Amino acid sequence: MSINRARIRDRVIQMVLAIDTTPKMTTPKQTEEKLTLYREIIANSKDAIAILDTQGYYIEQNWAHRDLLGYTDEELQGKTLAIHTDGDFCSFFLPEVEKQGNYCAEITCRSKSGELLYIEFSSFAVRNDGGQTVCYFGIKRDITARKRQEASLRQSEVRNRALLDAIPDLMFCIAKDGTLIDCKANKEDLLYAHPSQFLGRKVQEVLPAELSQQIMHYLEQALQTKTIQIFEYQLAITGMERHYEARLVVSGEEEVVSIVRDITQRKQTELELRQAKEAAEAASDSKTEFLANMSHELRTPLNAILGLSQLLDQQIFGSLNAKQKEYVNYIHSSGQHLLSLINDILDLSKVEAGKEELILMPISVRELCDSCLSLSSRTKVIDTV
Missing domain, CATH: 3.30.450.20 (PAS domain)
Incomplete structure (x- = not known):
């Protein structure tokens, strides 16, 4: 028991607090019920x-x-x-x-x-x-x-981490307002700046104005359309201009994941291929021009040979015996064959340059073989069958 005095409205009163400390007894019935x-x-x-x-x-x-x-x-x-x-x-x-x-x-x-x-x-x-x-x-x-789920989750995390580490691409997590939330890079020298200098900041504050505007444009497109946005850009890293391909993928209500691949080597290869193609086209044009000039230079004396052989065959300059007439025919047929070869070479160069198309047509194989072997068979006194 405790007694205390207190003044309430100019009156002194006594407060008495009493606590019953007698041990409570429980009956067997109460114990059984409990x-x-x-x-x-x-x-x-x-x-x-x-x-x-x-x-x-x-x-x-x-x-x-x-x-x-x-x-x-x-x-x-x-x-x-x-x-x-x-x-x-x-x-x-x-x-x-x-x-x-x-x-x-x-x-x-x-x-x-x-x-x-x-x-x-x-x-x-x-x-x-x-x-x-x-x-x-x-x-x-x-x-x-729960334990199995946790083990499965840990295994999945390890597997995903291994997959991410195996990917050479740069990865960035970007919020809707352009804030760089997180990044992953196998080598920090691949980055424009150290992560401590750009994480938590907006791309507009870190990257060149033109590039940041490009990123924000495709970021908004990705969030609105829920589709992958792909674009290329150039950026100087450690003083060297490099080419990149970026893919923006929606990863949440208000954020995207940007997967960036260095395509500098690919661009260099494409440039070398274009240059090689241009050089090949220039060489082809030069070859075509050369063949055209060559055919003209060869045709001029060849036409004279063909014309004179025709005059001889017609015996305008005098009569010919059988042997002489045979030789004149050889000269004329060989000239015709050479002229045909020159024309074929010129036509082939035109086909390669895309100025003419090949036309497929049936031919006599026997006549083709006779034509090809006629000169050598006569020289070696061989009969073809």
Whole structure:
């Protein structure tokens, strides 16, 4: 009891506080009702609950505990946690609960069927009014699915990290307003600046004005259309002008991922190919011009030979014997053959230059062979059949 004085509205009053410290007595009926209530709570709990005696032997278990481990009440009677848990844990667990009053940890259990289970285990000691331990409550919650998901997630993260590390491209995470949120680069010397100088800042503050405007344009297009935006740009890195291809992909409501690839080598190769093509075209034009001039220079004396051979064959300058007439025919046919070759070479150069197209037509193979072999067969006195 405590007595205090206080002044309220110019009046002094006394306040008396009395607390009943007489120990409350519970009747056997009340105790039995509490035990019945506790048993109902334990029996209907979704968590697996078991009661152990002071030596750590199982006394009782609820249905959830029975379903979790698969042991019947009779199979657990007289058994310790060692029936499904590592023996070292059992020897450590009881002294710890007795000392601290409670214990929580993640452990592994082996069910009756042999399945390995991950368990969130908590236990506490039940003590009487004298502070002596009467029994231990053990509560088990199955977290096997969660653990497997966590392991799968870790494995997925490791795999994704390995994939990202294997990609030589630069990657940036950019917010809707142009703020650079994150970046990934295998080598920092590939970056325009050190990450500490641009992360958390906007592209407009870091990059040249023309390039930042280009990035913001495609960023807005990506967010509006939800499609990949691809564009190329040039940027000087360590004093050297380099070419890049950027791909913007929407990765959230208000952010995109930019995958940037250095295409300087590709651009250099394309330039070299264009230059080689231009050089080849120039060489082809020169060849065509040369062949045209050559055909003109060759045709002039060849036409004279063909004309004179025709005059000789017509015996305008006098009569010819059979042998002479044969030789004149050889001269004329050889000249015609050479003229045909010159025309073919010129036509081929025109086809290569795209000025003429080949026309396929049937020919006599025998006549072609006779024409090709006629001169050599006559020289070597060979008859063709």
